[in-house]
Amino acid sequence: MSRVLIVGAGLTGSLCACLLRREMNNKVHIVVWDKSRGSGGRMCTSRPPDSLSHSADIGAQYITATHEYAQSHKSLYSELLSSGVLRPLDCQMEGLRHQDGSQNYVAPLGMSSVVKHFLRESEADLFLEHHVTGLYRRGASWEVHRKQGDSECFDSVVLTMPVPQILQLQGDLKDMLSAKQKEQLDGVAYSSRFALALFFPPGVDIDVPWGARYYNNHNDGNSSKSSSICYVTVEHRKRGTEGGAACGPSLVVHTSAPFGLQHVERDKEDVQPIVLQELNKLLPGLPQPVGIKCHKWRYSQVLTSVPNCPGHMTVLEHPLLVCAGDAFSHSNFDGCVESALSVLAAFKASMEVNL
Structure with missing residues (x-):
């Protein structure tokens, strides 16, 4: 069983974990690390320190599905709607730019519930307050270092944090990027x-x-x-x-x-x-x-994404190291879905080569 580390418990990371579990099941042991005290990433639902009842979405506010994505990602939308994680947005919205054929959805329990749903489905081992600082190749595996000072080895690693944080990692990552890949990653810009x-x-x-x-x-x-x-x-x-x-x-x-x-x-x-x-x-x-x-x-949100690199960037095929997230697609729910689907395809191709 291949031991896979997904860095980042946001939407892309949770989707990657869920899709890998559903498609590869007993072939992978999935571990998710996140530096924060809670999962969600930019789909974060926050509470004040002294309250268990108040909550507020301080990141993403709702999900907009275009007609095309509502069809191509229909199974995921149906899953979230039927489980009550999402519901149609029907409040009065002022100043909203309307898109023909689009549908807006909200999360009654907060936007982080979307991420938590996929994490539950993934059955991954989730570890919070695990801040990754470096990646080092050790033969057929990756040794991943944490800020706390310890390290663990994994057969494959998926990095889903913002690109500037990826580029700050110590170890062998930067040396393995091609000149073109470095140029592409350096060009990513965020608001x-x-x-x-x-x-x-x-x-x-x-x-x-x-x-x-x-x-x-x-x-x-x-x-x-x-x-x-x-x-x-x-x-x-x-x-x-x-x-x-x-x-x-x-x-x-x-x-x-x-x-x-x-x-x-x-x-x-x-x-x-x-x-x-x-x-x-x-x-x-x-x-x-x-x-x-x-x-x-x-x-x-991503202002300038990685060009000509839809969904993910494979840094090394064996041991597999992949960068993913909205910087490799676009900054919304469906962009993260597209990225996670491309990561799944990369894992399937890697498994076939190594069998």
């Missing part, structure tokens, strides 16, 4: 954003008519005076749940890409009051929250 989650006590009403609203969209007539905020949502309305009445509502704010780029090197504690000040201008009279959580997404 940066800050996200704020505001948690309110039970009984509070967020007095706005919508469930979510986009700002600074000059094509929709909803442009605001603020250049820092691009999106605000009332979580329980967006999800279509009654959680706001039971445990108090949550409000999520995403900053614009230009604001994120301007302030990306600043501490989130310094940026939080700036965003709150702008939020109070947009929503005057907003009740006082009982908790606030600010998160900096240094690597938010």
Whole structure:
């Protein structure tokens, strides 16, 4: 049985683990490492430290399926809908650019529930707070080092973290990249954003008519005076749940890409009051929250992906080392599905060669 390490417990990593389990079953022993304290990656659902009831999506907000992807990835969408992980988005959305034939979906339990579903299906051994620092080739295996100081060996490795973090890894990876591959990876670019989650006590009403609203969209007539905020949502309305009445509502704010780029090197504690000040201008009279959580997404959405490398990049075929994620496709649910499917194809080809 081949021992496979997937680095990153986000959407691509969880999908890779799930697809490998379903297609290769007893041929692989799957292990997933993530440096964070929870799974989800950029599909992160956060809670304040003193609450088990509040929750807020501080990363991806919903999933948009184009007509084409709804057909080509129909089995995955059907699985998530039938299990209750996803449901159609039916709240009032202001400033949303509509796409013909597209359907939007939300996760009633938070976006991280999508990732957790695939991790459960994968039956992988999940280890959180496992921060990978280096990769070293040891004959027919990879020795993977962690920040904690220890290491383990695996027959195959899939790296699904953002490309700049891949390039920071110590060891043999950089020496094995071709000049073309280095150029391709160096050209990947991401937007940066800050996200704020505001948690309110039970009984509070967020007095706005919508469930979510986009700002600074000059094509929709909803442009605001603020250049820092691009999106605000009332979580329980967006999800279509009654959680706001039971445990108090949550409000999520995403900053614009230009604001994120301007302030990306600043501490989130310094940026939080700036965003709150702008939020109070947009929503005057907003009740006082009982908790606030600010998160900096240094690597938010992919602006420039790897060219001519759909889905993944094979660094070495034996022992197999693959880079994957939305940087090798595009930054949405279906982009991660495409990447995971291409990783599965690479594993199948590798297994056939080595049999």
